[in-house]
Amino acid sequence: MKKMKTLSLLLLVGFIFTACSEDDNGIGNPGPALDFISYDLGEKSDSGVSGVATFNELQGGAVQLIIEVVGTSAGNMHPAHIHMNSAFEGGSIIVPLEDVDGATGLSITEFSSDVDGNSISFEDIEGLDAYINVHLSANALGTIVAQGDIGENDLTGEEKSYDLGEKDVAGISGTVLFQERVNGFALATISLDGTPADGTHPAHIHMNSALEGGGIIFTFNPVNGATGMSVTDTSESAQTGEDPLIYTDIVEIDAYVNVHLSASALGTIVAQGDIGENGLTGEEKSYDLDEKDAPGISGTVLFQERENGEALATISLVGTPDGGVHPAHIHSGNAAVGGPVILTFTSVDGTTGMSQSNVAELNDGTEFGYADVLDVDGYVNVHLSATQIQTIVAQGDIGANVE
Template sequence: MKRFKKLSLLLLIGVVFVSCSNDDDVQPFNEPILNNMEYGLGEKSNSGVSGKATFNQLESGSVQLILEVEGTSSGNMHPAHIHMNSAAEGGGIIVSLEPVDGATGLSITEFSSLDDGTAISFEDISDLDAYINVHLSSEALGTVVAQGDIGQNELTGESKSYDLDERAVEGISGSVLFEERMSGEALATLSLNGTPDGGMHPAHIHMNSAVEGGGIIYSFNPVNGTSGMSETHLGALDDGTAFGYADVLEVDGYVNVHLSSDALGTVVAQGDIGQNELTGESKSYTLNERAVPGISGTVLFEERVNGEAQATISLDGTPDGGSHPAHIHMNTAAEGGGILYTFTPVDGTTGMSKSNVAALNDDTAFGYADVLEVDGYVNVHLSSDALGTVVAQGDIGQNELTGESKSYTLNERAVPGISGTVLFEERVNGEAQATISLDGTPDGGSHPAHIHMNTAAEGGGILYTFTPVDGTTGMSKSNVAALNDDTAFGYADVLEVDGYVNVHLSSDALGTIVAQGDIGENELTGNSVTYTLDEADVTGISGSLLFEERISGAALATISLSGTPDGGSHPAHIHENSAAMGGGILYTFTPVDGTTGMSQSQVEALDDGTVFGYEDVLTLDGYVNVHLSANDLATIVAQGDIGANN
């Protein structure tokens, strides 16, 4: 970095001492220095030589240039020059300097014109398009031991580095560093690891992102395979358009490094730059196995500086040589919907696809932020000729699952052997994915399923219709966002609903329930109490009464009797007081079915409307009677004390 120093005129002293790299040597000058500026000289050719160049403004109007370097040896003289252009470009000599003395590392030159006689002043130095070379010797001018850009080519300290990732050749990767010059142009340095000795690797800036591809807009100096390095001055594109450091930061482009000039189709390292750089923000979604066993993976969206996104689909299990179309579709996967965006097809051999996401297929702007909010899902298809076969699928954006879920049991009902669960999974948007999973359903069947109001014991009308259960798979997936009457109904509502789920035998046999379960506030907590119902007036009839606590605080009451005659219907009640004392009816159960010996009732209020739930059962001063029939209530077939009387 150059430095300017305002110095007082040393008119009374008359001598200025300038220190050099050897503290024992001091060079006197008999002319005052008005200002100076300093530039660094970096090591070249692994020489171990480096230092600085100081330009002094002399009172006479001449320019004094002092080169001070370390690493030189006694007995050597090192020619030095100021050259035109930047060091990365190279250029002819414009000022010949005194050689650097290897013993002292010092060179002092005073000049007021270029070698061609053009006048130059101290003020002109900062505007020079130039650099300084210190050479190994007069016989080896081709070997530069120290070098530094000066004037408008000096680096400001502002820089930007981009990664160059491995591509077609394993083990080759690195970076490209752009450093701002005082002129606003840039020094571009490509640094690669893993390049083979002796190779030369062409490198370019291309238009667009790497996943889109595009034509060459700028050619770097080729990368030297032995050193893995390339330095290039960046001031204009290949077509002559001005292009400097600030333009690099805004360019819609990427960098390719190629295997050789004869194999430009083989890219060994690649990276997006400018507005296509990735910010580090990303979002990954799971793509689950669907029609083809063993194929699954992820789709990763990575934010670019310009707000667009790089999408990478990574699948395991795809067959070699295949090509798998992939799209973003509208709605959830459970609902299905039209194509919004088309990805680059997945390569079956690698399982990979990369796409730039900037707009939907209809040209609507669509970037990274839009991905996070989209009401959509991703399908990967078997082939362009078999789009109906989906091999991997996943919800994205607002349809992503949060990880919160609730599962309810669906118990066997009219058809032996059919039972399972209904799983509700919360989406980011508050809606829910509902998955019904049943065992025992017959192949080829289709089983309508609904959420009904109230408890299963009470029964009630349909609130929500699921996608029918496929009998062959026993599965059904639905998006739960609204009830059938369009009332909003999402995951949180499921947890609170006063409802239950029915799965029916078929659309022609809705009266036959094959699986059923209470959900929401009607779910059972696991707390329960059982009371014995003893034989009373009819020999051989006895059983039990089970009260199970619900989330709501109400109770499910299940009467189970043995010995009841087929076809009968047995009224049952909770009475006040103990059985020995007798008392009036407090609560009426659903009558016991004589054929099954069963009755299920919802217990949340007494017959007079008084709130009465599970906790009230435990402390009740009461008993239960099961009667012979509605026409013969006087005949008690089973009886037992409950609550405080047990």
């Protein structure tokens, strides 16, 4: 939404708009606009049509709506309406508008009430639960060429995207994007690559981090496998009984997103990602883990900062035996001198060579996050097994011990 209140500019714009309405449509000059609000109209149906809808406050109390789009062609007339609800939800017409003239891309309508006779003032526009549709033609109303949310459904420009990484099915990954609406809720869009064309993939927000796991707190509309897309308004869960989520809560929530293979195979997760306070900031530090007592085993330990200051620690080794379970720890001191265990990781799976752990505190309960990892006087040991702790298969200094 764009709103400006500089008097001289508004008066100039008002005179231009009212002059256009008189010259182009034969509407009597209602005087200069006192204020205005503009909303974007985005392209739909690969139409190439997009533009702006501008609401003007007129001196007599009426509202003037000017739709101006590009991409239309001379000889075509495009019906346009204000509908109730958000564009995602859909809804009935509340204000019919003058057709958009394909030759000019313009539609100019003056109104002061809805189809039921309820008054609408300029002050009401920002609070409207509504959207605008521009259609292909009177005979093809089902084809929308341009569309945009208005009023409380408009997007503020604040948004947050989180990665959804590949999980149990190779080749499926993407993002979940949350965009704040004026009403405080969010438009949530899941976009995945690699989904099967005939797939329908349930998706949810779960409490806690993905490593910890937790119950469902919000259900998205399922991901369409043919498009890889799911769009949900967080004002209403797709599952009855779940609470709505506002944008400011989402960006701070202790949660993660799962996308599942199907309703009958919820145990198979095709994409997953932490969100809110568990989301990754992009800051990360990797340390080498060198071969030690078992030839051929080496790798890295990667620490990635979370939004809440904690860290996601991923140990990745090559050469570990299939079926092996390898305890891993941070020890105090450096590897050359040695020292006691201060933090225990999840054991490395020998079959995959992987271990993931959330780093939030030391074994004694002392807070220990990403910033502490970078400064710690420590090193990492990965051991052969719980019964052969003395055999170290990979080892590396971290934090202050690495230049």
